[in-house]
Amino acid sequence: MRKTRKITALLLAVLMLTAALGGCTGGKSAETASPSASAAVSAAPVQGGELTVGIAQDLDDSIDPHKMVSAGTREVLFNVFEGLLKPDTAGEMQPAVASDCKINDTGDVFTFTLRDGVKFHNGNPVTTKDVIYSLKRAAGLDTGTPLINGFDEVKSVEAPDDKTVVVTLKKPDIEFKAMFTAAIIPDGNDPTKETIGTGPFKFASRSPQQNVVLEKFDGYWGTPAHVDKVTYKIIDNAETLVMSLKSGSVNLVAHLTSAQVKELGSDFTVVDGTMNLVQALYLNNKVAPFDNVKVRQALCYAIDRQNIMDMLSNGKGAAVGSSMYPNFKKYYRADLADVYKPDVEKAKSLLAEAGYPNGFTMDVTVPSNYQPHVDTAAVIAEQFKKIGVTVNIKNVDWGTWLSEVYSGRNYQSTVIGVDAASLTARAMLERFVSTSTSNFTNFSDPEYDKLYAEAAAATDEAKQVELYKQLEEILTKDAANVYIQDMCDYVAMGQGVQGYEFYPLYVMDMSKVYFTNKTAA
Amino acid sequence: MRYILKKIGIFVLTIFAISILVFLAFQIIPGDPTTRMLGTQATPEKIAALRAQLGLDRPVLVRYFDWLGNFLRGNYGESYSYNMPVHELLSGKLRITASLTLLSFLMVLLISFPLGILLARFAHSWFDRVMMVLNQIVMSIPSFFTGILFTYVFGLILKFFTPTNFVEYADDHAGFWAYLVFPALSIALPKAAMVIKLLRGSMVRELSEDYVRTAYSRGNSRWQVLKGHVMRNAMVPVVTFLAVTLVDIIAGSIIIEQVFNIPGMGRLLMTSINGRDLPVVQTIIMIIALVVITVNYIADISYKYIDPRIRFR
Amino acid sequence: MKKLKNSHRAPNYNLIWGCVITSIMVLMIVVSFFWTPFNPDAMSYAEKDLAPGGAHLLGTDNFGRDIFSRVMEGAGTTLSIAFCAVAIGASFGTVIGGLTGYFGGAWDEFIMRINDAVTAFPSILLALVIVTITGSGRTNIIFILGILFIPSFARVVRGEFAKQRQMDYVKNAKLMGVKPGRIMFVHILPNIAPVLLSAVAIGFNNAVLAEASMSYLGVGVSQTEAVSLGRMLLDSQAYWMTSPWQALSAGCAISILILGFALISEGLGTRPMWRPTTKRRRKQHA
Secondary structure, X not given: OHHHHHXXXXXXXXXXXXXXXXXXXXXXXXXXXXXOOHHHHOOOOEOOOEEEEEEOOOOOXXXXXXXXXXXXXXXXXXXXXXXXXXXXXXXOEEEOOEEEEEEOOOOOEEEXXXXXXXXXXXXXXXXXXXHHHHHHHHHOOOOOOOOOOOHHHEEEEXXXXXXXXXXXXXXXXXXXXXXXXXXXXXXXXXXXXXXXXXXXXXXXXXXXXXXXXXXXXXXXXXXXXXXXXXXXXXXXXXXXXXHHHHOOOOOEEEEEOHHHHHHHOOOOEEEEEEOOEEEEEEEOOOOOOOOOHHHHHHHHHHOOHHHHHHHHHOOOOEEOOOOOOOOOOOOOOHHHHHOOOOXXXXXXXXXXXXXXXXXXXXXXXXXXXOHHHHHHHHHHHHHHHOOOOEEEEEEEOHHHHHHHHHHOXXXXXXXXXXXXXXXXXXXXXXXXXXXXXXXXXXXXXXXXXXXXXXXXXXOOHHHHHHHHHHHHHHHHXXXXXXXXXXXXXXXXXXXXXXXXXOOOOOOOOHHHOEEOOOOOO | OHHHHXXXXXXXXXXXHHHHHHHHHHHHOOOOHHHHHHHHHOOHHHHHHHHHHHOOOOOHHHHHHXXXXXXXXXXXXXXXXXXXXXXXXXHHHHHHHHHHHHHHHHHHHXXXXXXXXXXXXXXXXXXXXXXXXXXXXXXXXXXXXXHHHXXXXXXXXXXXXXXXXXXXXXXXXXXXXHHHHHHHHHHHHHHHHHHHHHHHHHHHHHHOOHHHHHHHHOOOOHHHHHHHHHHHHHHHHHHHHHHHHXXXXXXXXXXXXXXXXXXXXXXXXXXXXXXXXXXXXXXXXXHHHHHHHHHHHHHHHHHHHHOOOOOOO | OOOOOOOOOOOXXXXXXXXXXXHHHHHHHHHHHHOOOOOOOOXXXXXXXXXXXXXXXXXXXXXXXXXXXXXXXXXHHHHHHHHHHHHHHHHHHHHHHHHHHHHOHHHHHHHHHHHHHHHHOOHHHHHHHHHHHHOOOHHHHHHHHHHHHHHHHHHHHHHHHHHHHOOHHHHHHHHOOOOHHHHHHHHHHHHHHHHHHXXXXXXXXXXXXXXXXXXXXXXXXXXOOOXXXXXXXXXXXXXXXXXXXHHHHHHHHHHHHHHHHHHHHHHHOOOHHHHHHHHHHHHHHO
16 A cells, blocks of 8 residues: 555646646655556646635735735635746746846846737737736836835836837845736726736636635737636635645645544545745844844754744754745755754753853734644744743734734744745845844844845845855844744645646746546546 | 603604613723734724724713714624724525524524414324424524534435535525525524424413313314414414523524634624724614514514503503 | 422422532542643644544544543633623623613613614624634624624513512612612512523523534634543544544533533523423312
8 A cells, every 4th residue: 555655746747847848846755645546547728617616814905916916815806816937847947928037247137038929818919018017017117116015116217219128226135036926007097906926827816705706818929828727716715725736626626734634544645845935933023032042043953943843843844043934945054953962961051151150931812714823823832831841821813923023023823934025145134134124023133134235235146045045044143033934735636637736935836737537626 | 642652752762772872881991992903013002093093092972972873874884893884784694694593583483383283283292292302402402502402413424405505695605505504503492492382382382271162062163172262362472482582592692603703793793893803893782672672562562462461551 | 481380399490400410520620620531732743643442432533632621621611711701791791780670761772672682683693793703713703602692681670579579578678768779689689580590591502502502613612722522522633534423422411511500501491391291280189
């Protein structure tokens, strides 16, 4: 039995690789829970079919691609909107609406050539006018308020001819390339009234708290999607997600926990990757006792990451030691994950040195709608008991979390996963600059600030990467936070559904998912 | 007539008071709508711009009367989260919750009346005793637990319905009602048990009255006595209880919507409060308040016509 | 509706069974304060999702925690919340109801209006709305439920006080110059004790249901603050297929608690429908 499963998994992995044109990110394993090998035999894609995907969060921030803020919205709209560039499964920026991107030597002028034959979902071709409108809208050049954070670096957007768009930045920034994934929408369009993009799927309809329906876009410039229709069904009760898979009311659910996967039993294809975020016990570095580096380090020695992963995901996931996740290979430093090994004695002596020989009581504020974080907090509370630290867990709703913890910075510690809004090291590391508006941990280190400024201004990519890696090390040595893991992400697919691929970003690419037989569709 | 006028006056005042309470409550709670909308992307400039756009930078009183005025004119504003008019957002949800509530209420009537009368007819028999013990147990099982049990037994094992697969009314009328059967039954069971008990008790008490003995002595059969004489008198307490039940069912539907993944008003209310989607929250609470108070008033007033013995101050 | 005195001719099965069930639960809870078979919070990777039987009477959950211990502690949490909420509701309700019922007048009218308005809404609905505003947690729930229970207690007590006020013993006491406070709390209160007790039992019933519902919806007692039956039910729902005992244990515990209090309130006789049984029998014997 075990052997068959292994063979099936191997077969499947090979098939997936070929089907994905080598786009698979390494370190992933594909595993089918179904003991029969027939799934692998008939794994050739069949065109058509209607896919139903269960998602836990409604798109209730905004379906405006420039205004959306939640990761849950981003992963759906990834299929509808595209930027001039688009990330591939390896995290590299590939040309999309543009066919070419050039950066000048000083790193402040980006020149794009528009791709021929790219059409909006309403049938109109994409022109430089649309691109200028979209980028100016995102940068807030006309209104003064940028819609996408960081886009205010843009000084001007111009079109010297009807195929070329030139973007000039206020200061050199080669990393800004990743920002050009910002959606291109038609000139003058308000996406909340009329949702039009250039992606493989077009927006068909939505019904709040019920579903979002996407349809295959026949005029797509790239590799067309396999399925005709994707219905995202909103199931905001995490407990019933599994039931909806089992009952067949949805075909695919992502972001499951190991316990949920176990509950599914056989008959499902389960693939696992990581969520591409850094889950940590984030500490408010300004309030006592966390203003003391020894206390922070003691907490780092007190937690047992493996135990957390065992409890939450049967040991899966990737331990991290700094604010960077492993799939972001270019910047990731694996050695930092091993700096603090579980060592209760060391933790106790550090606490004693810091003046807390008998431990202390701390609050951990967690958003109650994210079960994995709530569960992690519970496990941490048990682990901290060993060093005499009593944890008082405060469950708050997401709105309160945002206003109290994130914006208000009025908290002691919190368990949360921080992901990258764009594929830049900056998206992970800028928030620890002492003056950053998103520095919710109040981390402050003059050396960090200096190095960061150097890194951001660097025009040589190799040097920049090196600097970013040094920044990660500072976060680890200073024990800015108690880093835990990049959480394991399970995706379960019903029978006859295959082709799911992981990105180093929090997105779900539906254009690659397909049915293997017509009946399942 | 004066009585009804007075009632209407109090009705209007109550609604007005509730509107103030609802409005104020959401001004003082932590969690500004803008921070929720902007999430982790919030910057002070963005927040200020959004506050101005939503009109949240105006004084509370101005906003209150603005909202009240619009509300009275039937303009409920636009949802922050969904960028669509609240009435558009709500109309679909209202229909779902109303259907669930009415179906459940109908079930309460259909279950409790025959059973209640039957048990009164056979009062004190072993059948009655066993049923009343069962009744007491059913009454004690919370509707959400019943709902979970139903999902498991009828959904996952017997496959009578597909759990979490709510069917839109527009897509399939029959499927819509079929999906609502078990949620409605989960709410209805404990309520029906209460009505059964009340009805049975009320009838048994009436049966021991003198007029019943007179009726027997005239040669009426037991069923005739039950139907002709006892039912009407026994109904008085039951009818008022039904009004309370209807209101309870509305509350129960909020919880059950969560169990069965029904996108109704209750779920919208909970998520809107969490998301600080003020226009939606305020409208839903006002609707619920209106319904609850109206049902109670109708019950109060109809009292007078059902039972002339009750007089009002 | 007129309340009839309980007949002593037939054993009051409701009261007996209600007390038996509730005592067993309370005993279990009291024991849990000092001893539980396992530490209810202790997690064990090796003992995840064990079926009932053996050392773990009701099995273990997805963290490897002993479910029976958790049910013991959870019932305690639920009951202590109910106790505090009912204590708040009953004490304030009695004072308010007593004063308004005894003195009457414009205040009576006004407060009863508010009472009517509040009691018109199902308390669970109000509690749900308020708790999402104030935030969840044990203390919040106690206060919210406690305050929401005040009107219903006030209503019951007011009715009784208004009735007792007309009785001769109260009139006599007044003539003898006894102070109103003494009349109210020394003379009248003991006389309405049965009504009040049964209202307390109903209060417990409602409080257990409300706490369980709120925790089930995820706005009640937080997962780590204390074990709560409603929360256990919510969490266990995801594990129906592999470990149904989780959901069953929590759900049954909630139901048993409610059943106990329902029977007691029944036995104490607020709801008159059971008494005709004895009344009818008496007539037959006569």
